[in-house]
Each structure stands twice: as structure tokens, then as C-alpha cells.
Amino acid sequence: MSAPDFDAVRIGIVSVSDRASTGVYEDKGLPALKEWLARALRNPITFESRLIPDEQAGISATLIELVDAGCSLVLTTGGTGPSLRDVTPEATLAVAHKEMPGFGEQMRQISLRFVPTAILSRQVAVIRDRALILNLPGQPKAIAETLEGLKNADGSQAVPGIFAAVPYCIDLVGGPYLETDDSVCKAFRPKSAIRPARA
Ligand SMILES: Nc1ncnc2c1ncn2[C@@H]1O[C@H](COP(=O)(O)OP(=O)(O)OP(=O)(O)O)[C@@H](O)[C@H]1O
Numbered sequence: 001m002s003a004p005d006f007d008a009v010r011i012g013i014v015s016v017s018d019r020a021s022t023g024v025y026e027d028k029g030l031p032a033l034k035e036w037l038a039r040a041l042r043n044p045i046t047f048e049s050r051l052i053p054d055e056q057a058g059i060s061a062t063l064i065e066l067v068d069a070g071c072s073l074v075l076t077t078g079g080t081g082p083s084l085r086d087v088t089p090e091a092t093l094a095v096a097h098k099e100m101p102g103f104g105e106q107m108r109q110i111s112l113r114f115v116p117t118a119i120l121s122r123q124v125a126v127i128r129d130r131a132l133i134l135n136l137p138g139q140p141k142a143i144a145e146t147l148e149g150l151k152n153a154d155g156s157q158a159v160p161g162i163f164a165a166v167p168y169c170i171d172l173v174g175g176p177y178l179e180t181d182d183s184v185c186k187a188f189r190p191k192s193a194i195r196p197a198r199a
Pocket residue numbers: 015016017018019020025026027028029030054078079080081083138139140
């Protein structure tokens with residue numbers, strides 16, 4: 001099956017970091033997000049990338065801009081912790097039409113399998129218009145950890161990543177039909193929502 005058989009999707013990726021955005025260190029958040037999404041999704045993706053400081057108003061404005069630009073999914077990385085400058089969850093909730101608390105709950109559960117400080121992430125997920133906005137922690141390795149979950153040595157899934165629920169969530173808000181590479185992350189949809197296989 002060739003790429004044009006899949007719905008096109010526009011995805012916003014936002015790295016929120018004072019130091020990466022001012023060049024103190026190289027941003028590894030945007031490349032990690034791009035690499036994982038390109039591996040996990042079979043749809044042709046147009047990325048909208050933003051590298052911004054930990055400023056609440058600027059984060060909210062960026063999220064609104066990306067949703068208005070037609071992004072069906074917006075992933076942020078960074079600024080979810082307890083530090084005074086960490087305001088990504090507040091900026092995300094400020095633009096929410098609906099909260100989706102299950103994503104944050106599940107990501108903290110998954111992250112506990114990797115680090116005992118997982119509970120320090122206040123990450124949230126929300127719906128705005130026809131888009132799902134998801135916060136991820138700032139550690140670049142946390143991106144694959146939370147989206148993909150944990151696999152056993154034989155490749156079977158020990159802890160399902162949260163991305164398994166993302167395609168159906170986007171169906172429900174009227175977005176494109178996302179299809180995953182099941183070896184990376186197997187999307188789950190109720191039987192009634194699965195598109196018939198194409199010839
Ligand atoms: N965008 C990024 N690119 C590369 N490494 C990052 C990035 N964001 C975070 N990290 C790494 O994860 C660690 C913890 O991330 P955290 O979000 O707490 O950063 P921070 O110390 O609050 O500072 P800043 O917001 O300036 O990135 C950082 O010390 C850094 O090593």
C-alpha cells in the first residue's frame with residue numbers, strides 16, 4: 001500500500017525549554033518527537049515545529065495557533081514539573097475545551113516503570129476544537145517511553161503506551177484516520193470504528 005492511501009495529518013510539535021530555546025543546549029525534544037511519530041504512524045505527516053521558552057501566555061498562544069492551522073494532534077515536551085518556571089500544564093488547560101485526564105494518569109503510571117520521579121510530571125491532555133493536545137515530560141527519552149510504553153524482551157507489550165488510544169480519540173473529534181505501525185505501537189479501536197481493509 002502506498003502512502004497516498006492513508007489520510008494526511010498535520011501534527012504540531014512544541015518543545016518548551018528556556019535553555020534549549022536560548023541555545024544553552026541543543027534541543028533534542030523536537031527531533032525525538034519527529035523520529036518517534038514518523039516511525040509509529042503510516043500516514044503522511046506534515047510537522048509544525050515550535051521551540052519556545054517556559055512562558056505561559058506564549059505556550060497557550062502557540063497551541064491555539066497550531067490548532068487553528070489544522071493540526072489534529074499537538075504534542076508538547078517539557079515544563080510539566082514542579083519548578084517555578086514549569087507552566088506547560090497551566091498553559092494547556094487554559095486553551096482546553098475538554099480535559100482528558102486518562103492520558104496524564106496513564107503516562108505517570110508508565111513512567112513509574114522507568115523513573116521514581118514520574119509523579120513529578122503534572123502532564124495533562126485536552127481537546128481543543130478538533131485537536132488532541134498532549135503534554136510529555138522534557139527528558140527526550142520520556143517521549144518514546146510514554147507514547148510507546150514498555151516491551152518485554154520478546155517484543156510483546158508489558159505496559160501499553162498511551163499512543164494506542166490516540167487514533168480513536170482523533171476519530172471521535174472528526175480528525176483524519178490515523179494508522180500505526182503495529183510493531184511500534186498498535187492502535188486500538190472498537191470493531192465498529194475500524195475501517196474496512198482497502199483493496
Ligand atoms: N528540549 C530539550 N532538549 C534536550 N534536553 C532536554 C530538553 N528539555 C529537557 N532536557 C533535559 O532534561 C533535563 C530535565 O528537563 P527540565 O524540563 O527539567 O529542564 P529544566 O531544567 O526545567 O530547564 P529548561 O526548561 O531550560 O530545559 C534537562 O536538564 C536536560 O538535560
